[in-house]
Amino acid sequence: MKARGWVFLFVAWPAPAFAQEAARTSAWFRPERLNVLIAMAVICGVVAFFLWRAQRDRHLFIRKITGLTALDEAIGRATEMGRPVLFVPGVMDVDRVETIAGMAILGEVARKTAQYAIPLEVPVRYPLAMTTAQEVVRSAYASAGRPDLFSPERIRFVTDNLFAFAAAVNGIMLRDRPAANLFLGEFYAESLIMAETGNTTGAIQIAGTAQAAQLPFFITACDYTLIGEELFAASAYLTRAPVLMGSVKGQDYAKVAIAAAIVAGVILEALGITAFREFLTVR
Amino acid sequence: MKKELPIILCVVSGWIVLLDFFIPKPVIGTLSRAIVDWTLILSAASFVMGGMSVFAVNLARVRRRDSGARYRVVVLVCLAGMAGLGILGGIGEGTAYNWIFQNVQVPMESTMFSLLAFFIASAAFRAFRMRNAQATVLLLTAAVVMLGNVPLGGAIWSGLPSLSSWLLGHPSLAAQRGLIVGAAVGATATALRLIVGVERGYLGLRQ
Numbered sequence: 001m002k003a004r005g006w007v008f009l010f011v012a013w014p015a016p017a018f019a020q021e022a023a024r025t026s027a028w029f030r031p032e033r034l035n036v037l038i039a040m041a042v043i044c045g046v047v048a049f050f051l052w053r054a055q056r057d058r059h060l061f062i063r064k065i066t067g068l069t070a071l072d073e074a075i076g077r078a079t080e081m082g083r084p085v086l087f088v089p090g091v092m093d094v095d096r097v098e099t100i101a102g103m104a105i106l107g108e109v110a111r112k113t114a115q116y117a118i119p120l121e122v123p124v125r126y127p128l129a130m131t132t133a134q135e136v137v138r139s140a141y142a143s144a145g146r147p148d149l150f151s152p153e154r155i156r157f158v159t160d161n162l163f164a165f166a167a168a169v170n171g172i173m174l175r176d177r178p179a180a181n182l183f184l185g186e187f188y189a190e191s192l193i194m195a196e197t198g199n200t201t202g203a204i205q206i207a208g209t210a211q212a213a214q215l216p217f218f219i220t221a222c223d224y225t226l227i228g229e230e231l232f233a234a235s236a237y238l239t240r241a242p243v244l245m246g247s248v249k250g251q252d253y254a255k256v257a258i259a260a261a262i263v264a265g266v267i268l269e270a271l272g273i274t275a276f277r278e279f280l281t282v283r
Numbered sequence: 284m285k286k287e288l289p290i291i292l293c294v295v296s297g298w299i300v301l302l303d304f305f306i307p308k309p310v311i312g313t314l315s316r317a318i319v320d321w322t323l324i325l326s327a328a329s330f331v332m333g334g335m336s337v338f339a340v341n342l343a344r345v346r347r348r349d350s351g352a353r354y355r356v357v358v359l360v361c362l363a364g365m366a367g368l369g370i371l372g373g374i375g376e377g378t379a380y381n382w383i384f385q386n387v388q389v390p391m392e393s394t395m396f397s398l399l400a401f402f403i404a405s406a407a408f409r410a411f412r413m414r415n416a417q418a419t420v421l422l423l424t425a426a427v428v429m430l431g432n433v434p435l436g437g438a439i440w441s442g443l444p445s446l447s448s449w450l451l452g453h454p455s456l457a458a459q460r461g462l463i464v465g466a467a468v469g470a471t472a473t474a475l476r477l478i479v480g481v482e483r484g485y486l487g488l489r490q
Binding site: 232 | 326329344351398403405
């Protein structure tokens with residue numbers, strides 16, 4: 001019976017547009033998005049399973065991420081030189097998931113700079129990102145037992161204009177000469193302008209973004225680069241919180257499922273069966 | 284409650300917007316649109332706070348005569364001047380505000396963007412040095428792609444443009460798509476952690 005149901009699903013896909021529109025107002029589900037729901041259920045199911053498993057097995061293995069290990073080296077160097085650390089949590093607002101990932105790393109960096117009493121400069125491009133970053137850094141300084149060192153002036157909104165922001169960050173790098181520049185978040189065309197300027201100042205540079213077009217620039221100009229998903233795994237890697245480690249493990253298995261779907265798709269397309277591709281097309 | 288409320292708001296908002304993608308019920312759609320509208324309103328309103336922050340931070344540093352105080356004076360004068368021009372004379376075509384924007388701000392932006400060409404040249408010089416076998420492969424590939432995209436490449440060997448297209452359209456694109464798939468799964472897992480309330484680092488809370 002179940003098999004017949006699946007056959008019907010493939011044969012009937014996609015439903016005519018007028019039928020979908022008529023059903024939309026009374027239905028409890030958009031049938032044209034069933035494929036997205038299934039993909040989400042698979043990915044979220046795997047991640048949720050490992051979230052649950054992480055609470056039982058607290059020794060999940062995650063490979064070494066060099067860029068994150070190097071954070072200690074960068075902060076240590078800044079301490080030895082007595083110079084500030086510059087942290088740019090991307091150039092987008094807090095409604096972007098890469099900015100959220102950057103903020104999670106900022107908290108861990110701020111905790112360390114508070115412990116070693118080094119200034120932490122955080123220029124941001126949006127006011128909401130500024131308030132978020134201020135709260136993250138304030139909490140980190142408080143948890144490190146150094147709330148007296150927190151200075152909200154150092155976490156500041158500069159401008160929402162992209163190239164003016166890049167110019168301001170370059171100015172900070174050239175005037176204040178930070179010992180470590182950390183670019184972790186969402187970056188666009190300004191990535192190389194900032195990273196190359198930082199390179200000329202001799203600062204140790206760690207970058208991370210999920211923007212594929214910007215990664216070559218960061219890899220060329222920075223000492224360490226977090227590539228794509230490594231940025232999202234950073235909060236788990238740095239905190240070693242079992243529940244977050246579990247989600248990273250889940251990510252890996254979700255990728256295995258996607259790779260299997262790609263292989264299946266290639267084989268089916270080679271055999272002239274297009275139903276699988278049509279089913280996966282997002283409408 | 285100061286710690287719990289942002290998490291509750293994030294979890295509830297996240298679920299409503301997600302459900303709206305799948306469930307075509309007007310009540311969920313209305314709630315979802317309201318949340319998105321509120322995000323836009325908050326974001327727009329926050330620029331007032333941002334402007335005040337820029338003013339306060341720079342004024343404090345000028346008063347303390349910190350390093351670079353003269354640049355901060357320029358920022359303050361420009362900030363106040365442009366705000367005054369915009370409020371008193373408007374920002375439309377033919378106004379002083381618009382003239383300054385078009386003749387100062389826009390050329391300066393273009394200047395910053397054009398610097399990218401020089402930064403690319405210096406970064407490429409470092410990247411393409413033949414330090415080891417991998418760097419040599421990178422150099423040769425880059426040479427093929429660059430030559431394949433200019434008429435000289437076709438004149439040297441007619442197969443260069445198609446080899447260049449193949450390199451960009453197959454190995455390079457495959458690697459980029461691999462990165463994009465990995466990043467998308469990472470973003471989905473992060474979003475899941477947010478809407479179930481286990482990711483708290485962005486609020487400054489430890490796990």
